[in-house]
Amino acid sequence: SQQGEEDPQALSIQEGENATMNCSYKTSINNLQWYRQNSGRGLVHLILIRSNEREKHSGRLRVTLDTSKKSSSLLITASRAADTASYFCATARTNTDKLIFGTGTRLQVFP
Amino acid sequence: NAGVTQTPKFQVLKTGQSMTLQCAQDMNHEYMSWYRQDPGMGLRLIHYSVGAGITDQGEVPNGYNVSRSTTEDFPLRLLSAAPSQTSVYFCASSGWGADIKSGYTFGSGTRLTVV
Numbered sequence: 001s002q003q004g005e006e007d008p009q010a011l012s013i014q015e016g017e018n019a020t021m022n023c024s025y026k027t028s029i030n031n032l033q034w035y036r037q038n039s040g041r042g043l044v045h046l047i048l049i050r051s052n053e054r055e056k057h058s059g060r061l062r063v064t065l066d067t068s069k070k071s072s073s074l075l076i077t078a079s080r081a082a083d084t085a086s087y088f089c090a091t092a093r094t095n096t097d098k099l100i101f102g103t104g105t106r107l108q109v110f111p
Numbered sequence: 112n113a114g115v116t117q118t119p120k121f122q123v124l125k126t127g128q129s130m131t132l133q134c135a136q137d138m139n140h141e142y143m144s145w146y147r148q149d150p151g152m153g154l155r156l157i158h159y160s161v162g163a164g165i166t167d168q169g170e171v172p173n174g175y176n177v178s179r180s181t182t183e184d185f186p187l188r189l190l191s192a193a194p195s196q197t198s199v200y201f202c203a204s205s206g207w208g209a210d211i212k213s214g215y216t217f218g219s220g221t222r223l224t225v226v
Contacts, residue, residue: 035214043154045213090214097167100156100170
């Protein structure tokens with residue numbers, strides 16, 4: 001079974017608005033990663049947050065991690081049409097070498 | 112350009128045929144993995160390797176074999192193709208360990224259709 005579940009499954013917003021995606025997972029982790037996938041393309045790594053970190057920023061991206069609730073969120077501020085893509089969280093489980101992906105959130109940003 | 116190279120990009124197989132999907136990386140990454148992506152299912156881990164000579168099963172290993180004879184290459188073999196193996200296959204690589212700083216680098220994928 002898949003480790004991460006993203007919420008919502010789909011999200012539509014206007015340019016300039018913020019987009020928030022959530023990820024829940026089931027087991028203890030070493031780190032959690034977020035990826036973007038444009039339609040028909042490979043995945044691109046966005047940001048990695050370790051289990052002992054609570055928040056991380058990269059440009060317009062802000063990721064939070066709550067290990068007590070086994071959840072993470074990805075915030076994209078001031079969205080652009082170019083942010084239209086699917087976003088996936090992936091968890092590196094403790095004591096394993098596996099990186100397991102969730103089912104993703106499809107983000108549509110309208111000009 | 113450095114990265115992960117997958118070949119072929121597209122392939123059509125008949126049921127029962129076998130084939131090998133190639134994956135090569137030139138970043139000296141220890142960790143390599145294969146995923147399949149089906150609509151609405153996200154990515155599911157097939158097999159992975161933490162170094163030359165070491166492989167292990169992921170979430171959906173049945174019907175696939177892997178080997179890792181070199182650091183650079185990690186081929187995925189379909190033993191007897193079935194329509195259920197119609198999917199997009201992605202290879203990925205990464206440095207690994209407790210000091211990991213960045214995520215995986217993905218190839219551009221192989222779109223496989225089994226008829």
